[in-house]
Amino acid sequence: MGAGANPGQHPPEEVARGPGKVPIQLHVNGALYYLEIEPRRTLLDALRLDLHLTGTKRVCNMGQCGACTVLLDGKAIYSCLTLAIECEGCQILTIEGLSDGDNLDPIQRAFIEHDAFQCGFCTPGQIMAVRALLERSTNPPPEEIRRAVSGNLCRCGSYLRIFKAVETAARVYAEQGSGWRQGGNL
Amino acid sequence: MTRLVRSKIEVEGRMYDHFAIVEGREPQRWQRDAELRIVGKGEPRIDGPDRVTGRAIYTYDVQLPGMLYARVLRSPHPHARIKRIDVSRAAALPGVRVVISHLNAPMIPWTNDTLLFDPVVRFAGDEVAAVAADDEYIAEDAIRLIDVDYDVQPFVVDGEEALHPEAPRVHPTGNLVGGQPKVYERGDVQRGFAEADVVVEDTFQTQAALHNCLEPHGAVALWEGDHLTIWESTQHVYGVREQLAQIFDLPLDKVRAICWYMGGGFGSKQYTGKWSVIAALLARQAQRPVHLMLNRREENLASGYRASTTQRLKLGAKHDGTLTAIDLVATSPIGAYGNHAKAIGMHAQVMYACPNVRTEIRGVFTNVGEARSFRGPGATEGAFPFESLMDVLAERLGMDPVEIRLKNYATTEPSSGQPYSAKHLDECLRKGAEMIGWTGKRKAIRIDGTKRRAIGMACQTWGGGGGPPAFAWVKLNQDGTAEVLLGGQDIGTGTKTVFAQIAAEELGIGLDQVVVNLGDSACGPYAPVSWGSMTVSSVGPAVRQAAADARDQLRELAAEFLNAPFDQVEIRDGGICVRGESQPRMRIGDLTGWIGPFTILGKGGRGPNEPCVAVRTFGAQFAEVEVDTATGEVTVLRMVTVHDIGRVVNPQGAANQAEGAIVQGIGYGLTEQRIIDLQTGIVLNPNLEDYLVPTALDVPAIEHAFVGDPDQHANNLGAKGIGEPALIPTAPAIANAIARALGIRFLSIPITRSKILDAIRAADSSRRAAL
Numbered sequence A: 001m002g003a004g005a006n007p008g009q010h011p012p013e014e015v016a017r018g019p020g021k022v023p024i025q026l027h028v029n030g031a032l033y034y035l036e037i038e039p040r041r042t043l044l045d046a047l048r049l050d051l052h053l054t055g056t057k058r059v060c061n062m063g064q065c066g067a068c069t070v071l072l073d074g075k076a077i078y079s080c081l082t083l084a085i086e087c088e089g090c091q092i093l094t095i096e097g098l099s100d101g102d103n104l105d106p107i108q109r110a111f112i113e114h115d116a117f118q119c120g121f122c123t124p125g126q127i128m129a130v131r132a133l134l135e136r137s138t139n140p141p142p143e144e145i146r147r148a149v150s151g152n153l154c155r156c157g158s159y160l161r162i163f164k165a166v167e168t169a170a171r172v173y174a175e176q177g178s179g180w181r182q183g184g185n186l
Numbered sequence B: 001m002t003r004l005v006r007s008k009i010e011v012e013g014r015m016y017d018h019f020a021i022v023e024g025r026e027p028q029r030w031q032r033d034a035e036l037r038i039v040g041k042g043e044p045r046i047d048g049p050d051r052v053t054g055r056a057i058y059t060y061d062v063q064l065p066g067m068l069y070a071r072v073l074r075s076p077h078p079h080a081r082i083k084r085i086d087v088s089r090a091a092a093l094p095g096v097r098v099v100i101s102h103l104n105a106p107m108i109p110w111t112n113d114t115l116l117f118d119p120v121v122r123f124a125g126d127e128v129a130a131v132a133a134d135d136e137y138i139a140e141d142a143i144r145l146i147d148v149d150y151d152v153q154p155f156v157v158d159g160e161e162a163l164h165p166e167a168p169r170v171h172p173t174g175n176l177v178g179g180q181p182k183v184y185e186r187g188d189v190q191r192g193f194a195e196a197d198v199v200v201e202d203t204f205q206t207q208a209a210l211h212n213c214l215e216p217h218g219a220v221a222l223w224e225g226d227h228l229t230i231w232e233s234t235q236h237v238y239g240v241r242e243q244l245a246q247i248f249d250l251p252l253d254k255v256r257a258i259c260w261y262m263g264g265g266f267g268s269k270q271y272t273g274k275w276s277v278i279a280a281l282l283a284r285q286a287q288r289p290v291h292l293m294l295n296r297r298e299e300n301l302a303s304g305y306r307a308s309t310t311q312r313l314k315l316g317a318k319h320d321g322t323l324t325a326i327d328l329v330a331t332s333p334i335g336a337y338g339n340h341a342k343a344i345g346m347h348a349q350v351m352y353a354c355p356n357v358r359t360e361i362r363g364v365f366t367n368v369g370e371a372r373s374f375r376g377p378g379a380t381e382g383a384f385p386f387e388s389l390m391d392v393l394a395e396r397l398g399m400d401p402v403e404i405r406l407k408n409y410a411t412t413e414p415s416s417g418q419p420y421s422a423k424h425l426d427e428c429l430r431k432g433a434e435m436i437g438w439t440g441k442r443k444a445i446r447i448d449g450t451k452r453r454a455i456g457m458a459c460q461t462w463g464g465g466g467g468p469p470a471f472a473w474v475k476l477n478q479d480g481t482a483e484v485l486l487g488g489q490d491i492g493t494g495t496k497t498v499f500a501q502i503a504a505e506e507l508g509i510g511l512d513q514v515v516v517n518l519g520d521s522a523c524g525p526y527a528p529v530s531w532g533s534m535t536v537s538s539v540g541p542a543v544r545q546a547a548a549d550a551r552d553q554l555r556e557l558a559a560e561f562l563n564a565p566f567d568q569v570e571i572r573d574g575g576i577c578v579r580g581e582s583q584p585r586m587r588i589g590d591l592t593g594w595i596g597p598f599t600i601l602g603k604g605g606r607g608p609n610e611p612c613v614a615v616r617t618f619g620a621q622f623a624e625v626e627v628d629t630a631t632g633e634v635t636v637l638r639m640v641t642v643h644d645i646g647r648v649v650n651p652q653g654a655a656n657q658a659e660g661a662i663v664q665g666i667g668y669g670l671t672e673q674r675i676i677d678l679q680t681g682i683v684l685n686p687n688l689e690d691y692l693v694p695t696a697l698d699v700p701a702i703e704h705a706f707v708g709d710p711d712q713h714a715n716n717l718g719a720k721g722i723g724e725p726a727l728i729p730t731a732p733a734i735a736n737a738i739a740r741a742l743g744i745r746f747l748s749i750p751i752t753r754s755k756i757l758d759a760i761r762a763a764d765s766s767r768r769a770a771l
Helices: A043-050 A106-113 A123-136 A142-148 A159-184 B048-053 B136-144 B189-195 B237-247 B274-286 B296-302 B346-350 B379-397 B401-407 B425-436 B495-507 B535-562 B588-594 B651-670 B730-742 B753-770
Strands: A022-028 A031-037 A069-072 A075-078 A091-093 B002-011 B014-023 B068-074 B080-086 B096-101 B127-133 B147-152 B182-186 B198-206 B218-224 B227-232 B255-258 B290-293 B309-317 B323-335 B357-365 B451-462 B471-476 B482-485 B514-517 B569-572 B575-578 B600-605 B617-628 B634-644 B701-706
Touching: A031 A043, A043 A069, A043 B136, A069 A123, A075 A123, A106 A123, A106 A159, A106 B048, A123 A142, A123 A159, A123 B048, A142 A159, A159 B651, B014 B600, B068 B096, B068 B136, B068 B274, B068 B296, B080 B127, B096 B136, B096 B274, B127 B136, B127 B274, B189 B309, B189 B323, B198 B379, B218 B274, B227 B237, B227 B274, B237 B255, B237 B274, B274 B290, B309 B379, B323 B379, B346 B357, B346 B379, B379 B401, B379 B451, B379 B651, B379 B730, B401 B425, B401 B451, B425 B451, B425 B617, B425 B634, B425 B701, B451 B730, B471 B495, B471 B535, B482 B495, B482 B535, B495 B514, B495 B535, B535 B569, B535 B575, B535 B588, B535 B600, B575 B588, B617 B730, B634 B651, B634 B730, B651 B701, B651 B730, B730 B753
Parallel strands: A022 A091, B068 B290, B227 B255, B323 B357, B482 B514, B634 B701
Antiparallel strands: A022 A031, A069 A075, A069 A091, B002 B014, B068 B127, B080 B147, B096 B127, B182 B357, B198 B309, B218 B227, B218 B290, B309 B323, B451 B617, B471 B482, B471 B600, B569 B575, B617 B634
C-alpha cells in the first residue's frame, strides 16, 4: 500500500497551482500516469476523461449516490468530491484494476452469481465499496454489509442480492487469506 | 410464404392495431409439460462480466476522437418570454466551438405547437441555449456567460389550480389536455349505486415521483457527411432512429441509433427528447462529435416523472361484498408538454368484476417539465386509492380483505367481456396469504412499547402480453456457435440472457454457445419499445422462430450431407444426430465449418395475437410493517409477492425484477416525492439527497413466487412480462398494513413520518375531545 498524503494535506513545499492546466502524476491500478489538468478537475473526471477509465460512473456528481466510488489508499471515496490534484502520491484503485482480463475478483464473481444488479450502472461503485469493506473486515456481520453499501444507491433495487454477493465474496476472501490482495494490482 | 395479419396489442392501458408480417412457420407452442433444458432455469446474466468489470460501454461512456462536450442553459422561470439573448461572452471563451439558441437554431417543431428552442419557456428547466466546447468544464463556464433577459409571465404548477377559469394558460388552447376529460363508461353507474347496500368514497392523492435512472438521459451525436450516428440511453433504438430521421429530414438508412448498455429507464426513455436533437445540431454545426448527457438536476427537471393525481373514488357494494358500481374522477397535471394523462382508470376498469363503471380522467397542462411513463404508468397511480378503498369497504362489511377481492373476482375481462388467455390470480392470493401467514396474523396487532405491527395486501393486473411487430435473426457461425441479432435493447432487465436461453433451447446447443448482439439499428432488425413489460412476450417469440429457422436450415444441409431423411435429423447438445442413434454423427461446427463462407441466417417474427382473448398478468402482494407511533417511522419488515406471468423464462432474473419493483414501490409509498414551491414554480429537490429513493438500509425481506403455468394463448413461449406488475400493488399493500396497525387511513402517498405523526396527534386530540 502506498504511504501517500491524504487529500487536503499538501506537502509543505507545495505552492498554489493553477488556474489553467498543471502537470500532475497519478498512480492508478498500479501504473503511473502523467497528466496535464486544471486543478479544479475531479478525480472522477480525470479517470474518465483523461485516462479513459469509464468503468467509474458519474451519476449525481455531488456525493449523493456512490456510483463514482474508488479506493484511495484502500479507503472508499467518492471520486466526484475529490480533486485529482489532491490524489498525487496516493494509490488509486478503480473497477478496471480489480480484474485481470477474464480473471475476475471474487466480489465480481459473486455479483454475477447472485444477480446482484440489473442495469449495472451503480455496480462498479458498489463493488469498490465492498472491496473497501473486505479490506478492513473479512467476516463482516450483516449490519456492517448493509452499512458499507448504504452510500451506494441502486435504483433497480437489487440490494438484497448485493448483500448475498458480499457474504459470498467475504467467504472467498477469508479462505484465500491475504493472497487476494495481489488481485488488486496494488 | 409471407402473410399480413392484423393484430391488437395493449400497451399501458391503450389499444393499438398493428399489421404483423408473418414469414415462414411459427414454432409449435411449448406445451406445459415440455422438457426444456435451459428455458425456465435461473441462469446468471450472460453480460454479467461486462457489467461488473466496467467494460460495458453505456451511452455516457462513449468517447470519440475530437468529441466536444455540451451543456444546456435552462430557464430559471416557470413561464417567461425571452426578450433578449446575448451569447457573445460565451462564444468568446477559449474552447467554445458552438453556441445555439432560438436566435440561430433551425425552427424545429416540438410537441404542443412549440419549437425545440422556443422564445417562450414553459417550465423552470426549459431549454434556452446550448454550448459545445472542448471540455465539459468550459461548456459549463460558457453557459454561465450567456446573458438572457426574460419577460416573466404568470404561471401555474398545481393541477387543480390550472383548471380554474382564471388560471394562467400554459398553452393558448387552454389547460385541459385535449379540451375534454377522457371518459370510460360501462353499465349504469347511477343504477349501480342505487342498488348498493353500502357506499364508500373518498378523495385520494398521489405524488409526482421522479425516475432517477442512474444513467441520465442523453446522447452522443456523430455526423459522417449526411449520415448521423446517435448513441442514446434509450428504451427504443429504432424509435430514436425514426424520430431523428424525421426531425432532420433524412431517409431512415442515413440514421443509425445505438444503445449497447443502458443504465435504467423505468419508462422515462421510451422516446427521445431535446437532448439528442440538440447534440445532433451542435455536432452538425461544429463538424465534430458531441456528447450531451443531462446532469442530475436537469434529469430531475426535464426528463420526465410520474405525474401526481387527485382521485375522487366511490364504490358501491352489496352486503355480501359484491361491487355494484365504481366511479372515479381523476385529475393529473402532466406538465407543459405531452398529449395525454396516463391510464389512471385502468385499475378501476379491469381489476374486479363490476357491471357499472365510470372513470373520468382529466389531464392538465402546468408549467412543469413533461410527465413520462413510469413503471406501470396509470395503473400504479390508480391502484393506491382503489385498493385502499376496497379495504375500507371490507372493513365496513366485516369482510376479510382477501375474501372481498375473491368475491369480486373477474372470470372474463370486465371491460371487453372477452375470456382471459389465462388467469391464476386466485392462486396468487391463496399462495401469498399462506406465505405471509395471513389468517394467523390478520387479527393480531402486536404492540411493543410505541411500536405496532400489522399486515396488509393489494392486488394487481397489467398487460404484458406483447405483440407484433418484432423481429430477430439468428446466425450460425462457422465454429458452430450462434449469434442472436436484433435492434432491440436490454434496459437492464436481463433481456440478452433471456433471448440467449430461448435461442439455445431451440437450437439444441449450450447457453455458452450463444451471444446476443443488440442495441444497434444497423446490426439487427426492428424491435419495439422496451415498455409495457412486453419485451419477452413480443420479441422472445421472434427469437425462437429465428432459432428454429436456423436449426431447420442446418438440418436440411445435414440431411443431404448425411444422406438421411430431414425428419430423422436432430440437433442435440451441439451435435447433429440421426434419430434413434445415441451418438451424434458430427458436431454443428463440423458442418458449419465445412459449408465455409456460407452463413446460415434464421429469421423470425412475432406472430399475431389470438383474436378475442384478453392477455393479462396478475399478482397479489402482502406487506408486514412496523410503525413507531413515537417517531412516525414505518419499517417494512417483510413483503410477499406472487405473480401469474405465464412461463418464467429466467426465474432468477424475474425474481430480481420483482424485488426491484417492490423496492421502488416502497419509495413510492413512503418517501419519494418531487416538491415544487408553489410561490416560485421551482423544483426544490432535484437531487438524490432531498429526493428520497430507498437505500440499502430501507429494504425488507422479500419473498416471491410465480405460478409459472405457461399461458397457452399468449404466444409461442407461453411467457408474459414481470417488469411493472410487482410495483403496482406495493404502495397500497403498505398503506393497508399501516391503516391496520394504526387504525388510521391515509389518503395520500407518500405516507411520510410527518403525516403519520400529524394523524396520530389529530386522532389523539379528537379522542380526548370525545371524552
